[in-house]
Structures are given as C-alpha cells and as structure tokens.
Amino acid sequence: MSASAVIPADAAPAAANPASGQPVVAVRGLTKIFKDFWGRPRAKAVDNVDFEVRPGEVFGLLGPNGSGKSTTVKMLLGLLYPTRGHIEVFGHSPRHVATKAKIGYLPEESYLYRFLDSHETLDFFGNLFDLTSAQRRQRNEELLEMVGLNQVRTRVVGEFSKGMQRRIGLAQALINDPDLVILDEPTAGLDPIGCREVKDLILALARRRKTVILSSHLLSDVEDVCDRVVIYYGGRVHAMGSLKELLVQPDTVRITAPLLSRQTMEKVLAIIRQDVAAERIQIDNPTQNLESYFLEVVRQAKERLAETSGAISGSRVAAYLRGDAESAPETDKVLERLTLSAAPKAVESAPAPAAQGAPKVDQARLESLAKAAAPEPPSPSLSPPPPVDMDKANQKLSSLLGPPPDR
Amino acid sequence: MKKVLAIAGLTWKSAFRYRLFWIMAALLLGAVVGLPLMLKDDGTAKGLVQILLTYTLGAVSTLLGIATLWLSCGTLAKEVEECQMQVVTVKPIARWQIWLGKWLGLLALDAALLALAGAAIFALLQWRSGRLPAAEQKILRDEIFIARAAVRYHPPDLSGEIEKRMRQRVKDPAAMDPATLAEIRQQITGDVRSSITEVTPGHRRRWGIDLHSLRERLGGQALELRVKFHTANPDPDIRYLTGWIVGPPNSPQQVGIEQRLPPDSFQEFQIPNVLDDKGILWVDFLNPNETSLSFPMEDGFELLYPESTFGVNFVRGLAIIFCWLALLASIGLAMASFLSFPVAAFASLGLLLMGLSSGTLSTVVEQGTIMGYDSAKGGYSHSPIDLVIVPAFGVALKIVKLVESFSPVDSLSTGKSVTWGELGLAVAQIVLLLGGVFCVFGIICFTRRELATAQGNV
Numbered sequence: 011m012s013a014s015a016v017i018p019a020d021a022a023p024a025a026a027n028p029a030s031g032q033p034v035v036a037v038r039g040l041t042k043i044f045k046d047f048w049g050r051p052r053a054k055a056v057d058n059v060d061f062e063v064r065p066g067e068v069f070g071l072l073g074p075n076g077s078g079k080s081t082t083v084k085m086l087l088g089l090l091y092p093t094r095g096h097i098e099v100f101g102h103s104p105r106h107v108a109t110k111a112k113i114g115y116l117p118e119e120s121y122l123y124r125f126l127d128s129h130e131t132l133d134f135f136g137n138l139f140d141l142t143s144a145q146r147r148q149r150n151e152e153l154l155e156m157v158g159l160n161q162v163r164t165r166v167v168g169e170f171s172k173g174m175q176r177r178i179g180l181a182q183a184l185i186n187d188p189d190l191v192i193l194d195e196p197t198a199g200l201d202p203i204g205c206r207e208v209k210d211l212i213l214a215l216a217r218r219r220k221t222v223i224l225s226s227h228l229l230s231d232v233e234d235v236c237d238r239v240v241i242y243y244g245g246r247v248h249a250m251g252s253l254k255e256l257l258v259q260p261d262t263v264r265i266t267a268p269l270l271s272r273q274t275m276e277k278v279l280a281i282i283r284q285d286v287a288a289e290r291i292q293i294d295n296p297t298q299n300l301e302s303y304f305l306e307v308v309r310q311a312k313e314r315l316a317e318t319s320g321a322i323s324g325s326r327v328a329a330y331l332r333g334d335a336e337s338a339p340e341t342d343k344v345l346e347r348l349t350l351s352a353a354p355k356a357v358e359s360a361p362a363p364a365a366q367g368a369p370k371v372d373q374a375r376l377e378s379l380a381k382a383a384a385p386e387p388p389s390p391s392l393s394p395p396p397p398v399d400m401d402k403a404n405q406k407l408s409s410l411l412g413p414p415p416d417r
Numbered sequence: 418m419k420k421v422l423a424i425a426g427l428t429w430k431s432a433f434r435y436r437l438f439w440i441m442a443a444l445l446l447g448a449v450v451g452l453p454l455m456l457k458d459d460g461t462a463k464g465l466v467q468i469l470l471t472y473t474l475g476a477v478s479t480l481l482g483i484a485t486l487w488l489s490c491g492t493l494a495k496e497v498e499e500c501q502m503q504v505v506t507v508k509p510i511a512r513w514q515i516w517l518g519k520w521l522g523l524l525a526l527d528a529a530l531l532a533l534a535g536a537a538i539f540a541l542l543q544w545r546s547g548r549l550p551a552a553e554q555k556i557l558r559d560e561i562f563i564a565r566a567a568v569r570y571h572p573p574d575l576s577g578e579i580e581k582r583m584r585q586r587v588k589d590p591a592a593m594d595p596a597t598l599a600e601i602r603q604q605i606t607g608d609v610r611s612s613i614t615e616v617t618p619g620h621r622r623r624w625g626i627d628l629h630s631l632r633e634r635l636g637g638q639a640l641e642l643r644v645k646f647h648t649a650n651p652d653p654d655i656r657y658l659t660g661w662i663v664g665p666p667n668s669p670q671q672v673g674i675e676q677r678l679p680p681d682s683f684q685e686f687q688i689p690n691v692l693d694d695k696g697i698l699w700v701d702f703l704n705p706n707e708t709s710l711s712f713p714m715e716d717g718f719e720l721l722y723p724e725s726t727f728g729v730n731f732v733r734g735l736a737i738i739f740c741w742l743a744l745l746a747s748i749g750l751a752m753a754s755f756l757s758f759p760v761a762a763f764a765s766l767g768l769l770l771m772g773l774s775s776g777t778l779s780t781v782v783e784q785g786t787i788m789g790y791d792s793a794k795g796g797y798s799h800s801p802i803d804l805v806i807v808p809a810f811g812v813a814l815k816i817v818k819l820v821e822s823f824s825p826v827d828s829l830s831t832g833k834s835v836t837w838g839e840l841g842l843a844v845a846q847i848v849l850l851l852g853g854v855f856c857v858f859g860i861i862c863f864t865r866r867e868l869a870t871a872q873g874n875v
C-alpha cells in the first residue's frame with residue numbers, strides 16, 4: 011500500500027551524485043521561443059531550464075512529444091540559438107568550433123547525404139575531424155562492423171531502411187571517439203536487438219568515462235542506462251535528479267506482504283483509516299518504476315500548466331475500441347483482484363515479495379518510522395525502489411486492455 | 418584545408434552521382450555541335466567563323482551560368498532544408514569553411530565543364546576551317562585566328578582649352594544664369610572636341626602613339642591600323658578616299674598609303690612599323706574629299722599588333738567567362754545563405770536579369786528620371802522617387818560595368834587579344850571585388866543563421 015506520491019520537482023540534484031570536476035554541459039535559464047517571420051512568438055519550446063551534466067555521466071532528457079528535448083539538444087550543439095539563457099559545453103560557447111572535435115551527435119532523424127554509401131559517409135565525416143587516412147580506414151572498419159553494416163558498405167545511404175540509416179548515423183556520431191555523445195532518440199526505428207546493442211554501447215561508453223546525453227521518450231531505454239534524468243513537460247523541467255532519488259517516495263510508506271485474506275486486509279485498512287483519511291490510502295501492486303513515475307509527473311504538470319506547445323498525450327483507448335464502456339476500477343474491484351479470495355489471475359499479477367527484495371518488517375524500523383513527524387531522507391536499505399522490471403508495466407497494461415494480440 | 422576540400426569533394430561527387438555532370442556535358446556538347454547547323458552565315462569564311470564563335474561561346478556561357486546559379490542555390494539551401502547541414506556543422510568545421518568548400522566545389526565543376534565545352538569549340542573551329550580553300554584559311558589566320566592587341570590613341574586634355582574659350586566668351590560669369598552658363602560650356606566643349614576629331618576637306622590630322630615599350634617585342638613586324646570615321650552622309654556604300662602618311666615627320670622613312678574606305682564601321686589595313694627615336698609612331702591623315710570626316714575620340718584610331726596565338730587567347734577568353742561563373746556561384750550561394758531554395762533561385766535570377774538590363778539603367782541615369790519622355794510637356798518629367806532611384810541606379814550601373822566591361826566573345830571573334838592585363842583585371846574586379854563582396858555577405862549570413870529551424874522530412 012502507498013499513500014499519494016509527491017513529485018519532488020526542482021529537487022536539488024547534487025545530493026546523490028557528488029560533482030566530479032567541471033561540468034561537461036552547464037545550462038542556466040535556457041529559453042527558446044520560436045518566432046515567425048515578423049518576430050511574433052509562435053512556440054515556447056524551452057522555458058527557463060537549468061541543468062548540469064557531469065563528466066562520465068549518462069544523462070537522460072525525458073519528456074512527451076514536443077516537450078522541447080530536441081530543441082534543447084540543438085541549442086547545446088549551436089544549431090539553434092537560445093532566446094535567453096546561457097550554455098557552456100566543455101567551458102565554451104556551443105558555437106566554439108574546436109570544442110566540437112570532442113562531441114558526437116546523432117540527430118533525431120537520418121540527416122545524411124543520400125548519395126554517399128556508408129563507407130564514404132564515414133570517410134567524409136572523418137575528414138571533417140582531420141583524421142589521417144590510416145585512422146579513417148581503421149575506424150571505418152570497426153564502426154561498420156559494430157553497427158552491422160559492413161555487408162552493405164557500397165550501397166548508398168538513400169536506399170537504406172530506417173533502422174539501417176539510424177545505425178550509420180550512430181557510426182557517424184562515434185567516428186571521432188567523442189568525449190561527449192549526444193543521442194537524440196537513438197533507439198527509434200531499431201529492432202529489439204539493435205536497441206539492446208545501443209544500450210550496451212551507451213553503458214560501454216559510460217564505463218570509459220565518456221559523457222552521454224540521451225534524449226528519449228522510451229522509458230525502458232532511459233531506465234536501463236541513465237544515471238540522472240530531467241523530465242520535460244511543455245518546455246519546462248518538472249523533475250530532475252538521479253533515478254534513485256526520483257523513484258524513492260520519502261513521504262510515503264509501503265508495507266509489502268504476501269497476499270492477504272480479505273478479512274485481514276479489511277482489518278488493516280480499518281486501523282489505518284483511524285489515522286489517515288480514507289481517500290489518501292492507495293492499494294496497488296508495488297510497481298513504482300520509472301514508467302509510473304513519468305506518467306505521474308506528466309499528469310501533475312498537465313494539471314499545473316494546461317499549455318504545452320507539444321503533443322497532448324492521448325487519453326485512454328477510445329471507448330469503441332475497448333468494446334465495453336469499462337469504468338475506472340473502484341477500490342472494491344481492486345481489492346477483489348488483490349486479495350486471496352480473488353481469481354488465480356490476481357495471484358499472478360501480485361508481486362512475489364522475495365523477488366521484489368522488499369524489506370522485511372523490522373521492529374526498530376517500525377518505531378523510527380512511526381515517530382518520524384517529518385520524513386527524513388530514507389536510507390537506501392529502508393525502501394529501495396523495486397528492481398527495474400518492464401514486464402511488470404506490460405503486464406499491468408495487459409490487465410487493463412486485455413492481452414496484446416501477438417501473444 | 419582538408420575540411421574545405423572534403424566539402425568541395427562532396428559537391429563534385431553529388432554532381433556525378435545524380436548524373437548532373439553528364440547531362441550538362443551532353444547539353445553543352447549538343448549546343449556546340451548542334452547550334453552551328455542551324456546558323457545562317459553571310460557566306461564568307463570569316464563570317465562563318467565569327468558567328469560560330471559568338472553563338473557557341475554565348476550558348477555555353479548562358480547554359481553554364483544558369484546551371485551554376487541553380488546549383489549554387491540548391492546545394493546550400495537544400496542541405497539546410499533537408500538538415501544534412503545540421504550534421505556537418507556540429508563537426509569541428511567553421512561555417513566559412515563550409516561556405517568556401519561549396520564555392521570551390523562549384524568552381525571545380527564549372528571549370529571542368531567549361532574546359533570540355535571550350536575544347537569542343539576549339540576542335541570544331543579547327544576542323545571546319547581546315548576544310549576551307551587556302552585563300553580563305555589565310556584570311557582566317559590573319560584576322561581571326563590571331564590575338565592582336567590594340568593600342569589606343571590617348572586624346573589630349575581639353576579642359577585648358579575649354580576654360581580659355583569660356584573666359585573669352587563670358588566676361589562676367591557671376592552675372593549670368595547658371596543654366597545658360599552650362600549651355601555655353603557644353604557648346605564650347607562640343608566645338609573643341611570636333612575641332613580635334615573633325616578633319617575638314619583638304620586638311621590633315623596627326624596622331625602620335627607611344628610604342629616605345631613594345632619596340633623590342635615588335636621588331637620590324639608590320640602593324641595594323643584600325644580606324645573608324647563618321648560623315649554627314651551615312652551611306653555605307655560610299656567609299657571615301659583617304660590618304661595616310663606613316664613615319665617620323667619630315668624624315669625619308671615616311672611612307673604614304675591610299676585607301677578607299679566606307680564610313681561608320683571599323684576598317685583595318687596594314688602599315689609599316691616606322692617609329693621615331695623616342696619610339697613614337699606618327700600617322701598623318703589627309704582628307705581629299707569634299708566633306709569633312711570625323712574620327713571619334715574614343716575608338717576612331719587604334720593600332721593593332723600581334724600579341725599572342727589564338728590558342729592562348731582562346732584560353733584567356735574562357736578564363737574571363739569562368740570569372741563570370743565564379744561570380745554567379747557566389748551570388749547563388751550568398752542568396753541561399755539566408756533564403757530557402759526557390760526564393761534564393763528567384764532572387765539570384767532577378768539579380769542576373771537586372772544586371773543584363775543595364776540598358777534601362779543607363780537610360781534612367783542619363784535622363785535623370787524614371788518617368789520617361791513626356792510628349793505633352795516636350796521634356797522629361799520628374800518625380801520625387803527619382804531622388805532615390807536615380808542615384809541607386811547609378812551605383813548599380815557602376816557595379817554592372819565592373820562585370821560587363823569585359824567582352825571576351827567579341828574579342829575572340831574579331832581576333833583581338835584578350836590581354837593578360839585584361840584577364841587580371843577581370844579576376845580582380847569580378848572575382849575578388851564583387852565575388853568577394855557576395856562571399857563575405859554570404860558567409861556572414863550563413864554564420865548567423867540558425868540551421869535547425871527546419872524539421873527535416875527526408
């Protein structure tokens with residue numbers, strides 16, 4: 011069980027990850043307003059954003075479509091100029107030519123020359139980095155091998171499929187062995203193996219103390235590889251910090267137990283209701299992961315600020331598609347699903363406590379928790395976030411919508 | 418430099434990959450071989466060759482010019498729109514290097530195509546003239562397949578004489594209306610000029626041309642005199658008797674020549690190379706006719722001497738055409754630096770048309786108004802916008818003159834030499850000065866431009 015989550019927006023980011031040296035990227039008060047020909051503002055794509063990316067860190071930019079991720083990235087690269095605010099990349103302006111030797115960039119779409127083949131593409135970009143021909147040849151080989159395109163090196167990029175173009179784009183971004191890699195939705199259009207490879211690549215880069223900035227709305231990508239994230243909505247940062255910080259809910263308590271009988275459950279609820287108003291109690295399976303967290307941030311952001319220049323997330327699946335006018339699950343229904351008296355299906359969706367690694371109830375803990383008026387920052391051993399498990403999310407979705415057609 | 422060349426190589430490669438190079442080459446060769454089949458000449462070998470040169474060179478420069486403008490707009494604007502430029506500019510290459518690379522790439526392409534077309538024209542000329550009778554071939558060799566440089570007669574400074582006559586005529590200038598004063602001055606200027614250009618019946622005129630710097634180069638080689646005169650009766654069928662005395666005055670070296678010449682067109686004939694001690698060639702003209710003949714101040718009297726071979730001259734002529742192409746490429750790139758593709762293409766075509774309509778510009782500037790002749794008032798009416806337009810057109814005209822004052826096609830087809838000096842001037846004025854202005858403007862625009870405002874749709 012858990013009480014309502016509070017989103018630590020604008021939380022101080024430095025707490026968990028002590029600064030190690032100069033930040034690679036520092037952004038202060040960054041604002042971008044797209045204007046039309048007459049200078050009238052058309053869209054506020056990025057609005058007063060601050061963040062820092064430190065060396066060796068994998069930094070995630072998260073947000074719904076049109077929330078300003080790509081715009082931020084393009085400003086970091088000097089492709090767009092900020093309306094207000096200040097950007098430093100390796101201590102220089104984004105337009106400083108020499109710093110660009112240390113940066114690799116994969117744009118959100120394939121923006122490569124369609125008449126060049128993959129070999130020529132890499133050779134061309136290698137020339138722009140002033141690499142010697144021996145270096146170019148060697149890196150060319152290795153990169154094409156890495157992205158799995160060495161079989162098709164003489165075919166022109168214009169003929170490539172979307173995923174193949176993505177791969178050559180990735181190879182192009184790494185030709186200079188960059189210290190800072192900026193990837194805008196690197197897994198878009200890639201097959202599952204490709205996605206896995208990209209994630210492994212990012213982790214490998216991180217192990218070599220390279221800095222990676224990753225923009226994505228694929229939460230599993232971000233969750234798998236990022237150390238810290240910012241979450242955008244409508245051009246503003248609504249949450250920032252390490253994943254650990256963000257996913258922990260310091261002002262809520264969750265008691266994890268094996269499935270209880272209905273009577274026990276009701277008894278427990280009755281006791282809690284004596285202290286806490288009934289509507290603040292929530293019962294669910296402990297699936298607090300990045301996905302639910304993200305959805306919550308976006309929901310709250312939407313409540314606070316109705317306006318975004320990006321896409322409004324669609325509501326639930328259209329009624330006619332769902333077949334029946336299913337209403338929102340009431341507490342009763344949930345209870346039914348969650349208690350032992352429910353059908354075996356409920357057992358399946360209930361988490362196994364051991365697998366979750368949830369803490370055993372510990373007398374001392376209980377005491378310290380009970381008397382804490384203001385919640386102190388919980389130590390990781392108290393309630394670690396449940397391990398990453400995207401299957402859970404999928405299961406939850408399928409229990410809502412019915413099984414996916416391909417299973 | 419490696420980076421600039423990489424960008425230039427890209428333009429070159431795309432021209433081949435998209436088969437643009439071969440299509441252009443086919444078009445150019447088609448124009449060179451095909452056009453002469455459709456041309457009508459005046460029947461003489463000289464006329465044929467002149468018309469051949471004029472049309473093929475004209476067609477080649479037009480084709481290449483339009484292609485250059487189009488390509489230069491396209492290569493930059495398209496890449497910005499299709500976002501390839503975003504990937505290039507995040508590499509450690511400065512924007513000016515990208516711009517310059519694009520320019521050099523286009524120049525390389527132009528150079529290759531122009532060389533190809535030039536070689537074809539040259540081969541065609543050789544082939545067609547080789548099949549002519551020997552007499553015709555000799556005319557061609559003497560008058561067209563040759564590079565003759567011209568030395569002009571530099572008229573004396575007339576302002577002293579004009580002032581003197583003004584003072585004689587007008588005793589008290591302060592008391593006179595300025596308009597009348599200007600009229601008098603104009604009249605006197607005309608009088609003074611015609612007193613020099615006009616040779617009345619039975620009179621003579623003497624020209625002295627300083628050739629001392631060419632003395633060694635020429636040796637004893639014969640020279641050619643090119644003259645033009647006007648008469649009161651502009652009938653081209655009348656031939657006027659003209660007498661010429663060449664050589665240092667009052668010396669036994671002097672040679673007399675008689676020629677019957679028509680008015681109002683350039684006429685050439687040979688004269689001996691007899692200079693005085695200071696290296697000056699003196700030529701006296703005697704007018705035995707009943708009417709006066711008048712030799713225009715600017716081009717009434719020129720000396721021609723063989724300066725180089727036709728081949729060298731041809732290459733220099735092509736080089737001037739290449740200068741024009743380089744300017745067009747920089748105009749196209751400059752427009753594409755801040756406009757989108759179709760707009761840039763239209764803007765640069767408009768600029769080109771404006772340049773080509775310099776006739777209108779100069780009329781406006783001469784008349785001092787854009788309103789034209791008002792027959793009701795019997796004069797030119799003026800409007801307030803003239804205050805802005807006329808000076809602006811004046812400046813535009815000066816700029817256009819920087820480019821248009823070269824006429825390699827005319828020179829080549831009349832056997833006149835396109836001198837190294839002329840070529841140097843073309844490079845300086847067309848490429849370095851004007852091309853440089855567009856280049857700087859384009860680079861500034863391109864550097865300031867946000868390159869990611871387009872969302873690509875590749």
Ligand SMILES: Nc1ncnc2c1ncn2[C@@H]1O[C@H](COP(=O)(O)OP(=O)(O)OP(=O)(O)O)[C@@H](O)[C@H]1O
Nearest residue numbers: 044053055074075076077078079080081319320870
């Ligand atoms: N060139 C542009 N002109 C006008 N508006 C723009 C331009 N580029 C982006 N925008 C607007 O800025 C906002 C943010 O766009 P951005 O591309 O940064 O979103 P994003 O977070 O990358 O979205 P996605 O996940 O779809 O890639 C959007 O409202 C978009 O319409």
Ligand SMILES: [Mg+2]
Nearest residue numbers: 079080118194
């Ligand atoms: Mg994006």
